[in-house]
Amino acid sequence: MDVEAVRTFVAVSDGGQFRVAADELGVTQQAVSKRIAALERNLGVSLLVRTARGARLSVDGQAFLPHARELLRVASRAVGSVRPGRTALRIDVLNRRTAPATALHAFHRLHPDIELDVVTLPDADVASAVAAVLDGTVDATFRAVATPSGGFAAPIRAAHAIDDRHQLLVGPKHPLANAANLTLPDLRAHRIWMPGMRADTEWGAYYDELGREFGLRIDTVGPSFGVDVLLDELADSAELSTLVGEGSRYLWPESYDLRRIPIVDPTPVYPHSIIWRDDNTHPALAAFLEHLRTMRASAPTVRTWAPAWAEG
Amino acid sequence: MDVEAVRTFVAVSDGGQFRVAADELGVTQQAVSKRIAALERNLGVSLLVRTARGARLSVDGQAFLPHARELLRVASRAVGSVRPGRTALRIDVLNRRTAPATALHAFHRLHPDIELDVVTLPDADVASAVAAVLDGTVDATFRAVATPSGGFAAPIRAAHAIDDRHQLLVGPKHPLANAANLTLPDLRAHRIWMPGMRADTEWGAYYDELGREFGLRIDTVGPSFGVDVLLDELADSAELSTLVGEGSRYLWPESYDLRRIPIVDPTPVYPHSIIWRDDNTHPALAAFLEHLRTMRASAPTVRTWAPAWAEG
DNA sequence: CTACGGAGACAACCGTTGGTTGTGGATCGT
DNA sequence: ACGATCCACAACCAACGGTTGTCTCCGTAG
Structure with missing residues (x-):
């Protein structure tokens, strides 16, 4: 046809x-x-x-x-949806399972009339993402953890966008499986497994500092075989646990019976930043940035923790 | 592309x-x-x-x-949506503004997954509509007022589907414009205009009988220049009024300020019937017929009037 | 380091499609 | 009955889309 x-x-x-x-x-x-x-x-x-x-x-x-x-x-x-002359708003996310993707989904449901495309840039580092924003390949990109404070050149702007609250993810056999919520000191006795978070990345530095500050045992070493493997192992283990964002989306079979347990006093958060061109006049971009500000302003005011260098 | x-x-x-x-x-x-x-x-x-x-x-x-x-x-x-081998449920209506179309719209919103096509057969009489049902051009057809009681040949079935309650439609200058509701005897002093309802149609017979039974003055004569003209004249007139179904959809400019006034004790109803093939196994057809039955069962139980020959 | 296997691109060829112009048949209004 | 109008059909041509055959590139195995 x-x-x-x-x-x-x-x-x-x-x-x-x-x-x-x-x-x-x-x-x-x-x-x-x-x-x-x-x-x-x-x-x-x-x-x-x-x-x-x-x-x-x-x-x-x-x-x-x-x-x-x-x-x-x-x-x-x-x-x-496609360059050149594209009209849809195009946002890059590192990963479709983390909070930024969820926020985009929420924005889409709030404004179903706004054409929105979520993409993942092939080259994951900040420099190439900024280049993509500069040349118009994407209208904005979500980057994790830290943004150079006052750091980007002329037309590029960045702002803290989402503080995703950490939760502990454990299987049913884990000692903390039935806790309603817990504090960081409660985690001292347990092993927290974050495979694939290499120490030379911003994420690695984040978990290093979190562990040091609260005396936790966070294993960021070891290769990651993917989320599915991790979930599979969690389901069966009485010791393994991992940290996930409240706004992240992980799916697992019902039989896994995994539990998300909130962490409080303070709640460690993943800081996600958004990077865009200041001179991008796309009306939907303005609407989306405003949406992020609103969401951030209406977030529950709990005591949170983030490394000093990640504060914006 | x-x-x-x-x-x-x-x-x-x-x-x-x-x-x-x-x-x-x-x-x-x-x-x-x-x-x-x-x-x-x-x-x-x-x-x-x-x-x-x-x-x-x-x-x-x-x-x-x-x-x-x-x-x-x-x-x-x-x-x-198209024969041959079409999968969408296809229903014929005489007019997209009357209650059957509204019912189809409601059904669609209730079951957005069911593919539904609303069409209007070019030749409006019952015989050709039944022929269209027989040869599979449409899965069902809404027909107005009366169905031959026990009248259709072998695979064809018919049932009363919707009793659309009449309302009086008047402009702001009409004496009854501010009535909350009214009874048929209240209408005796007023002229009711139903252009285009020729006496030799089922509709004509319906209004003849309604007028005779309650002593109303219903003008079914005169050519119809279309709904828009009718609404336009109503808006400006202190005498003209017309009858419309509660489930019908007429749109007019805000400035017309037309009012729909319910009629009670009894409420005259338009009886709409549905005609289909008994051996049509389309699952959506069964769902739609069931929907009609449910709607009919859950309609408010007010005292209604319809001609004896229109009762099913 | 080289050789091989597998993946996609390019070239040549050909039938089909989709566009044009020119013309014919049917129908409605005068 | 005639003219106007509308769509279909015929003939022609360029462009497209498919095929077979071949090439280049790259990752990997030996």
Whole structure:
């Protein structure tokens, strides 16, 4: 099926005549005739009944018309999602399971009319993400933990966006499995496993400092075999636990029976920052930044902890 | 833009390789390569980054992918809306402004997953509508007022579906404009205008009988120039009034300030019937008939009036 | 380091499609 | 009955989309 044929069908339906549809589309009447004939042949039904003064929708045509319009709308959104001349707001996230992705989802549900595309830049470091923001590949990027305070060159701006509250994730056999909530000192006796958080990354530094400050045993070493493996091991272990953000989205089978346990007094938070171009006039970007500010302002005021260098 | 190209893009994205997409689509790898190249050329961006072991989504590809999937879904629905082999439930209504259309809309909102097409058969009489039900052009048809009691041949079934309660529609200058509600005897002093309801139709007979039974002055004569004209005249008149169904949808400018006034003790109702094939196994049809029964059962139990011959 | 396997691109070829112009048949209003 | 209008059909041509055959590139194994 060809989108142009569908567009032609809609044009004929609106105009009531092949002729006017042809004028509107900038082709000859004969071309319109052939397009409609081809579309009808492909679908195996006749969509229009030809009369002496134009064309009228057949019953099948009536049924098809709203779907045809929807198809054109979706097609137009599809091309609008893509450079050059893209119109959809495009935001980069490191990972579709963490709080920024959840915040984008919430924003989308609040403003379903705003076209929004969530992407993940292939090269994960901050420099290339900033380059992508600069050249317009993305409108904004979420970066984790720290932003150089006052650090980016001219048109680039950055701001703290989300403080995602940590929770402890444990399986049903873990000693803390049934705690309603807990404090950081409660965790001293337990092993916290954060595979893949290498010490030379900002995340590694974050967990190093968290562990040092509260005397925790956080294993950031060891290769990560992916989230699924981690969840699988957690489910069966009486010792393993890990930290996850409240706003993160992990799915596991019901049978795993994992529990998320809030941490309080203080609640350690993941600080997520947003980076964008100050001179980007996309109206949806302004709306999204405002949304982030609102969300941040309306967050519950609990005592939180973050490393001094991550404060913005 | 070609839907096949989009389908190919999604196949490559899912399979991770041109080769497997080609196998899945039953074409050669070269054809897939050309399709993708053409799609990228049309869009003006590169969607896939080619690697030694297949293809990965580019940033634009990531943004495009969900729209591509949506496009395929809509396209599939579009072909499913049309015979032969159509899957969407197709219901005929005489008029998109009356209660059956409203009921269909409500049903759609209750079951957004059920594909539903509302059409209007070009030839309005009952016989051709029954023929359309018989040959599968539509799954069901709403017909007004009366159904031959026990009247249709073998596979055709009919049932009372909706009793749409009458309301008086008047402009702000009308003497009854500020009534909270009224009874049929209240209307005796006023002229009720129902243009286009010829006496030889079932509707004409209905209003004849309503007028005779309650001593009303219902003008069913005169040509109808359409609903818009009627509403326009009502808005400005201190005498004209007309009857409309509570479930009907008429739109008018705010400045018209028309009022719908309920009629009680008894409330005259428009009886709408539904006609379908008993051996139509479409699951959505069963759901819709059940919905109609439920709606009817949960309607407020007020005293209603309808001609004896219209009772089911 | 080289050789191999697998993946996608390119070239050449060809049938089909989709566009054009020109023309014909049907229908409605005058 | 005639003219105007509208859509379909025919003929022609360029462009597209498919195929087969071949090439280049890259990761990996030996």
